[in-house]
Amino acid sequence: MTTAPDTEAELVARADAMSGKSLGELAQELSVDVPKDFRRNKGWVGTLIERVLGATAGSRDEPDFVELGVELKTLPLDARGTPRESTFVCTIALDEVGDLEWEQSRVRRKLARVLWVPVQADPALAVSERRVGTSLLWSPSEAEEAALRFDWEELTGTIGRGDVEDLRGHLGRFLQIRPKAADSHARRRGFDRDGASFQTLPRGFYLRATFTARLLSDLVPPQAAP
DNA sequence: TATTGATCATGC
DNA sequence: GCATGATCAATA
Numbered sequence: 001m002t003t004a005p006d007t008e009a010e011l012v013a014r015a016d017a018m019s020g021k022s023l024g025e026l027a028q029e030l031s032v033d034v035p036k037d038f039r040r041n042k043g044w045v046g047t048l049i050e051r052v053l054g055a056t057a058g059s060r061d062e063p064d065f066v067e068l069g070v071e072l073k074t075l076p077l078d079a080r081g082t083p084r085e086s087t088f089v090c091t092i093a094l095d096e097v098g099d100l101e102w103e104q105s106r107v108r109r110k111l112a113r114v115l116w117v118p119v120q121a122d123p124a125l126a127v128s129e130r131r132v133g134t135s136l137l138w139s140p141s142e143a144e145e146a147a148l149r150f151d152w153e154e155l156t157g158t159i160g161r162g163d164v165e166d167l168r169g170h171l172g173r174f175l176q177i178r179p180k181a182a183d184s185h186a187r188r189r190g191f192d193r194d195g196a197s198f199q200t201l202p203r204g205f206y207l208r209a210t211f212t213a214r215l216l217s218d219l220v221p222p223q224a225a226p
Numbered sequence: 227t228a229t230t231g232a233t234c235a236t237g238c
Numbered sequence: 239g240c241a242t243g244a245t246c247a248a249t250a
Contacts, residue, residue, distance in 0.1 A: 042234055043243030050243080059237050059242035076245080086229085088244060121245090169230040179231055181240095188239080201231095202240080209228090 002054035008068055008137060014053050015115060015135035023119070024128025026052055034128045046074050049117050049132070061106075063113070070137070071114045075212055076121030077133065083209040083216070084121050091180050091204045094190035095197070098160025102149045105156075107175065107205050111148065114138050116215060138215060151175035152205075162193035164200055174211040180204030 005011040018026065023045065027034045030051055035041040049055075055064035055072050064072040076084045090106045102108055118133035140148065151172040158166055169178045179201050187199035 038234090038245055040234060042245045043236080045245095046243040047236090059240080061241065064242095072243095074244080085245065088242095091241070176230090179233090182233070184232060186239090 002051065004054045004056060004065060004067065006067070008070065011053065011065060011068060011070065011115065012135070012137055015117065015137075018049075018052055018117075018132050019134050021132055022128060023048065023130050023132070026132070027128070036127065038127075045076070045119055046072070049074050049119070053115075063110075065115075069113055071110055071112075073114055073116055075116050075118045075216070077118050077216075079122040079124070081118075081216070083212045086176070086178075086206040086208050087212055088180065089175075089205040089207060091202065092159070092177065094159060094164055094188065094200065094203065097156045098191075100156065102152055105152060107148065107152055108145075111140060111207075116212070118216065136215060147173065148175050155205075159190075162191050162195065164190045164203075167203065172208075174208050176206050176208055177203050178206050 005014060024034055026048060030048070032048065032051075035044055038044055050064060050072060053065075053072065056062075056066055063069050073087055075087070078084045090110050097105075114137075116136040116138055118135070120130035120133070122130070151174055155167065155172055155175065155177050158164070158171075167177045169176055171177065181202040184201065186202050188202045189197055190200040192198050
C-alpha cells in the first residue's frame with residue numbers, strides 16, 4: 001500500500017515516475033489481475049492509478065488526495081491521443097441543487113484542482129499493453145471556470161424550476177447531465193414544477209470530451225498536419 | 227462514428 | 239441507497 005503523497009510536488013513526481021509504464025507493469029507491481037476488457041470492471045484503470053499514486057481509496061465525498069485537495073481523474077485516449085469518453089464529475093442532489101450557488105457547488109469543488117492522468121484506451125491495444133501518459137496537474141483558468149459556471153447555472157436552473165425531466169445529454173456546452181445509476185430503474189427524490197416531491201432517475205455531471213481534449217492540447221503541442 | 231443513455235463493481 | 243471509480247452499447 002502506497003502512502004499518501006505529502007505535497008503536490010511529490011504527487012507530480014510519482015505521476016512522472018509512472019508515465020510511460022504499461023497497465024500490465026503497474027498491475028504486476030501491485031499484484032492485481034488485469035481484466036481482458038472493462039465490461040465488468042469499468043473503474044479498473046482509475047482504481048489502479050489511485051493505488052499507484054497513493055490516493056485514499058474509498059467512496060467518500062472528498063478529494064482523492066485529501067491533504068492536498070487534489071482530485072484524480074484518468075483520461076482514456078484513442079489512437080490519436082484524443083479523449084474517448086466524457087469525464088464523470090459528481091452526482092447531483094436533485095432535491096437541493098436548485099438552491100445552491102456555483103461557489104458552493106460540488107462541481108466547482110471537484111474541479112478546483114485535478115491531476116489528469118492520460119491512459120491509452122485504443123481498443124486495438126490489449127489492456128496490459130496500454131501505457132500511461134504524462135499527467136497534468138490542473139486548475140481551471142478564469143475562462144474555463146466561467147464556461148463551466150455558465151453550463152452549471154443553466155442546468156441547475158432547469159432542475160430548480162422543476163423541469164428535471166427535460167434534462168437531456170445534449171444540453172450544456174462543456175458540462176452535461178446524464179444518468180448515473182445502477183440501471184434505468186434506479187430512482188431518487190426530485191421536485192416537480194409544483195414543488196411536489198417525486199421519484200426520478202439519478203443523474204450526474206459529466207465533462208464533455210471536447211473540454212478535456214482542450215486541456216491536453218494545452219499540455220502537448222499538436223503534431224504538424226500530415 | 228460521435229454521442230447519449232444505460233450499466234458494472236465496490237465500500238460504507 | 240448513494241458515494242466512489244468509469245466504460246459499454248444502443249442510437250441518432
